[in-house]
Amino acid sequence: MRRRAFALAGLLPAVTLAACAADPRELVGQPPRVVFFEADSAELDEPALAILADAARLARRHPEVPVQVRGFAGPAGGAAFNRELSERRAEHVAAEMVKRGVARSRINVVGRGPVPFDAVPIESRRVEIVVGYP
Template identity: 40%
Template sequence: MNLKVVLPPVIIVVLGMGALSGVQNTGFREHIESTLTESAQGALSAAGLDGVDVAFAGRDADVTAPTDAEALAAADVVGEVEGVRASAAYGPDGLVSSEAAAAETATEEDTATEASPEATASPEPTATPSDDETAGDDAAGDAADAEEKDEPKREPTREEREKAQEDLVEIPNITFVTDSARLTKDGRKVVQEAAEVLAEHPEVEVRVEGHTDSVGTEAHNQRLSERRAEAVVDELVEQGVDRDRLTWKGFGESTPLVVPRTFADLEKNRRVEFDVTN
């Protein structure tokens, strides 16, 4: 059999089937996104959340609202829609965590309490402290403030920064649910390892950097890398790391580790890195 005669038609058929499959997959995904968007908007409207935007990437939803509390409530509503795999809440300052929503709710309750008649009623008469007692309290408070100001945060040495960076590099890659910022079970375990390393190096500050592979659009990958980096920061805070020590940044697909030629290469480029910044 002459391979020069047989191979070209075979190659053409294979390439044609691949192109047709790509077109079908793209059309199917767009149909799913359109259907889920319509269903999610209907559910939001029924819940009285008409001022909320919802956008889908596959079966994962990004829900954006004017306030953190509304965003979290809307994300819960969208997450219950049949066919939705994950729902992320975004407020005016970005990705919303449950801590931010709780703080916002507490602030609203405090404001309502201050404005209520009970809060503005005249207080019961209490004993007035003497001038000597007041002076003593003021002096103690001033001494405590002065002591706190006299103890600035210690800057880590170069050796401490280098050791922290070495320990963070040894941490395994953090994994997420496909095409979302939801940590997998193994991903949470790795973040816990990172929190333990940071506890061993309390003086250093770290930037969490998110990276994606090159599958999908640049804009989608950029947003996904930002969401994943911020999700890791939120998880570290829940593990006890001081948020003041952490910053985050997403790089999308712009800085791959390797040129993607195989699925293994794509997996290497999907990563979260820790960069010691001080």
């Protein structure tokens, strides 16, 4: 009886790890998940929430890696306003990731402010979610 208990105890950690661990190669070459916003807004719409849910699922499959949430804004309105707006957008996305089961301690939030190049306006109003950044 003792030998059987030992054998089962030796198998359980391996079974548990195999069932929970995701292949880290899944993260190699993953593009950031990008959420877009309306002008002067940090509100998430339904398409944005779907993208965010996908990013949260990926982050939950890899609990060992950090997550970076990078906010951006357009050039209109001044640097100080856009820095604050980009941070607000990124914090809003991070809070939604936490609601979906990603530990806040894993999330690094960065507000990059206005995009420094001539981008299409919608491209500058975004948050990038990167799972497993270096």
